[in-house]
Structures are given as C-alpha cells and as structure tokens.
Amino acid sequence: MPANRFNGFTEYGVGIGLRVPHYQHILSRKPVVDWFEIISENYMIDGGRPLEILDRILEQYRVVQHGVSMYFGSADPLNREHLKRLKQLVRRTKTPWLSDHLCWGSVDGRYTHDLLPMPYTWEAVKVTAEKIRQVQDFTEVPVVVENVSSYAEFHVSEMTEWEFLTEVVEAADCGILLDVNNIYVSSQNHSFDPFTYVNHVPAERVAQIHIAGHSKFEKYILDTHDHPVLPAVWKLYARAIERCGPTATLLEWDDRIPSFDEVHDEALKANEFLQAVTPKAKADAAQPELQGAAR
Amino acid sequence: MSQLLDIQRRMAAAVMHPLTKAETMPRRRSDGKLNNAEAESFIKPNDRLTSFERLEIYNRQYWFRLYDSFEDDFPGLLAIVGRAKFDALMRAYLTERPSESFTLRNLGSHLEAWLGAHPEMTAPHTVLALDMARLEWAHIEAFDSAADPLLNEDELIAINENSQLRLQPYLRLLSLQYPVDDLLIDLRNEDGSSDSSSNNASIARRRKHVRRVAAVAPEQIWLAVHRHQNSVYYKRLQREEYRLLESLLNGRPLGEALDYAFTGSEIPEEERSSFLQQAFSTWAVLGWFTK
Known part of the structure; x- marks a missing residue:
C-alpha cells in the first residue's frame, strides 16, 4: 500500500523539513536522512543562495516539494506565474509527488498567506477538485492534498471535513497528505473524534503523513509546529499507519527550531510505529498465534 | 455570485482588516460593518468561542505573519523611524497595498512608491527613510534574482x-x-552580535540607533x-x-x-x-x- 500512484510508487521512510538553521549542519556533517521536504515557495526564485543550497542538497538527498500557497480551494483561478515557477522547480528537484493544502487563502488576487478553512459544500468540492486536476496536468507529477488545522467552521457546510476531503480527492483523482497533528488540532477545536476522521479517510490514496507539535491555549489549540509531537498525535499516527501501511512520514518543525539532531531524533520516533506495520513485523506478530493454534 | 466566492470575500475582508491598537479584531470595521454580526452570519460558534472570537484568530494570525515578514525585510527603516511610527507605517502600507503575490518575499515591492506618496509617515526623516527602504528592497532583489x-x-x-x-x-x-549603506551595515552587525534576550541590551541598542540616525548627515552617494x-x-x-x-x-x-x-x-x-x-x-x- 505505501508505494502507490499518488507518491510516484516510491517507498520513502522518515524525513524532516529542510530549514535554514540546519543548512550548515547538513552540508558539513552529511547526516543520514531518508528524505527532506522543502517549502516550494522558498525556492521558486531565479537565483542566489537558496537555489545553490538546494542543488547541493539534491546531490546527496531525496527531496519532496510541499507548497503553501497554491490555494486549491480559492474561488480565484490559479496563478499562472505561480504554476510556471512551480513546474520549473519540479524539474529541478525531480520530486516524485507534490503536495499543497486543502484550503483557500487568496481572493480577487489578494493573498492572506494563511491556510484558511473551506466551507464543506458541493460547490467547493467541484471548484477545488478542478483546480487540483489543473495543477496535476500542468506540473505532470502526482498532486497530494493536505488537510489543514482549523479554528472556524461555516454555517453553509453540507458535510464533515473528512467527507469533504474524500469527495475532493475522488473527484480530482489525487492523493492525500494526511496530517495527523492537524486532525488532532481540529478535533479539539471542533469537538469531534479524531479517530473517526482517520478511519474514514480513503487509505489507498494516502501518499504521505505529516506529524508535528502544537500549542494548547485556554479555549483552543493552535497548530504551531514548535514542539515535539504529543502522545495523542502519536496514537493517531499509529492508527493512520495501521490503516495505510508504512507510509512516507515527515516531521514539521517550523518555529523555535532546535538543533538538527533534536529534530531528526524526534522524527525517527516514527520508526517504532512504522516497523510495527511492516509485512515482517505483521508476520512476526502473527507467529505466536499460529504456534498457539498448532499446539 | 457563487456562494464560495461570497464567503471568501467576506472572510478576507474581516481577516485583512487592520487590528485595533490592542491588536484585537475591531468591533466596527472601517466600512461600517459590525464584525460581530458579520462573523455570526457565516461562522459557527462552539461551546468555547463565539463566531467573533473564531474569526479573530485568523485576523490576528494574518497581521502577525505580515508584521514579522515586513519587519524582517526592513530593519533599517525601523531603526530610522522608531517603533511607533514603523508600526503605524507598516499597518497603513499593508492595508493599502495588501500582498498580490504568492510569496511574502514580494511584500515590500511597492514600499518605495508608497513612501514617496506618504511623506508624513516618515517625517522628519522622510528622505533618509526613503533611501533606506530603497536599499533594503534592492538587497532583497539582489539576493535571489537570476x-x-x-x-x-x-x-x-x-x-x-x-x-x-x-x-x-x-x-x-x-x-x-x-x-544608508554604512548605517545598514552597522545595524546588521550590531543585531548579529548582540544578546537579543537581554532587555538592557535591547534598550541600549535602541538608544544607539536613535543617536546614530540623528547623526547621519546628508551625502550624495x-x-x-x-x-x-x-x-x-x-x-x-x-x-x-x-x-x-x-x-x-x-x-x-x-x-x-x-x-x-x-x-x-x-x-x-x-x-x-x-x-x-x-x-x-x-x-x-x-x-x-x-x-
């Protein structure tokens, strides 16, 4: 299951986000990392140091692109300049898949630079799926969409978030970047059971999983990416890979970024869960039962 | 108009509207609309937050993100006009010229023209501030152009x-x-070498900034x-x-x-x-x- 047409039939393990404070460490120490995720927009430029660093990283590591401002859910048409630059970067990185968020963030050509929540309506399903298809056609790589954390819900919504996600990815025929931290954050903010969400997601479309830390405030939880992963999120992660299989997993840490080793060590905790769902682990787990049956 | 477009326009109008001086969402917007009624009309409340409070989270996030990015790009301008004027300038500029780019890198692309049209925002250091903004924007362009x-x-x-x-x-x-090249290099060196966690050091730096800006004499370069x-x-x-x-x-x-x-x-x-x-x-x- 983990290698599927939505992640270019790859079998990536645990990766971390490539962040500026770690450049020096990575380039000088060359740590063993399965793959890096980059924020596409940071490298959709014409020249200079960011692209030089990226090229040096690409010489030694596998890189996957993650976008933050395609805004599939915006009613606005796609930004052609954005698309053109994205495709140039895709050719440079040879990313096996391309992710961005199931959200909106611009209207009438004005950008909020935020991941704003969708109204879960049939009209939104249609608009969003059509734009995902356009990006997929133009960039010629599989597109996967990530569920976002949200702090507001709309009166006009006609379905749950997980139903909306499912309708969109099926209409667009695209993959899913399942962010289990975002599911947890939204579940607390909107009072739903996060396992219901994970159990509903079409597992065969999950190309990648995000894990991250968040911050708890008095009345809501904020998706801050500035902490280690919390136990409740690990539990959700365990359930997600139980359903999806050992899926490419990435730790996001974007604020108050600690040392490279601290971030990488936190990410590698995912291996404990991944190993539990490998075919060998499953066979080993089943062995005592078989032995018991033979006796 | 489609329902999706209508909701997005209404939410964007609230989210991109300037915050109050206390950095909260205003009760009444500059277009006369009441944010409470507007929020209730399209956002559900929950058992902990009203519709207004849920919308306010996005309003505050929008401005804090833009402030951070703008301040990172124009530290020299901040040093010249001081914190209070810089905050007012930043709020006015970003309100009049919201981002029209997919990347925050271009947030300051209209600043030179905007400052030229609003000399009152940087008085009495209007020319000095404009020169600094031009240098800081040129720096951004030189950094990642082809x-x-x-x-x-x-x-x-x-x-x-x-x-x-x-x-x-x-x-x-x-x-x-x-x-302004010398001034900006000094500021960057100072910021790079200082202990930013110390309040005393921070106050000392601000005083040095003020003294240095006051001492900068005009010189065609x-x-x-x-x-x-x-x-x-x-x-x-x-x-x-x-x-x-x-x-x-x-x-x-x-x-x-x-x-x-x-x-x-x-x-x-x-x-x-x-x-x-x-x-x-x-x-x-x-x-x-x-x-």
Missing part, C-alpha cells in the same frame, strides 16, 4: 562603442542622498547592490560609474553610455581612459557583464 552566464575573454576583447552590454539581472543601482559568491554587497560608485552602468542597463550602446557618463564630469579628459580601464576591469572581475 545570474546570467558571463562574457568570456574573447567576448570582452571584442567590445566596441556599438556594443550593447548586458549586466547581471541581480545588479541594482541606487542614487541616494544619505549614506551612488551605490551598486550586487551579489558575489551568493552574498549581497554594497559597492560605492563614482558618479560617472553610476551613470555609465545606468545607461548600459537602459540598453544604450557603449559609446552613447560613455557620452552620458562623462557629461558634466569633473574627471579630466586625460584621466578618463585609465578611469574606465579600472572600472571595467573591476566589474568584469565581479562578473557583472553577461551574454
């Missing part, structure tokens, strides 16, 4: 008065009325903001160098550019040849001439 392949030795030798020389896309030329080995540098130019490069950037043939460069020049005729030789040699070494 670099084209260089002319080879044969191509350099073949240059004549009819040649139209192309310069690196990252090269920015500035004619400034204050030596010409500057090339360029990139070498992926670091951005500020290179002072002589008037003639600036005019020559400006002419070449505008696509004039070398002969015409030279005439323009030396119009009104105080450099004696007999010294111009060696002056040019030196200038072209330096620019070639810096890799400014491209195919």
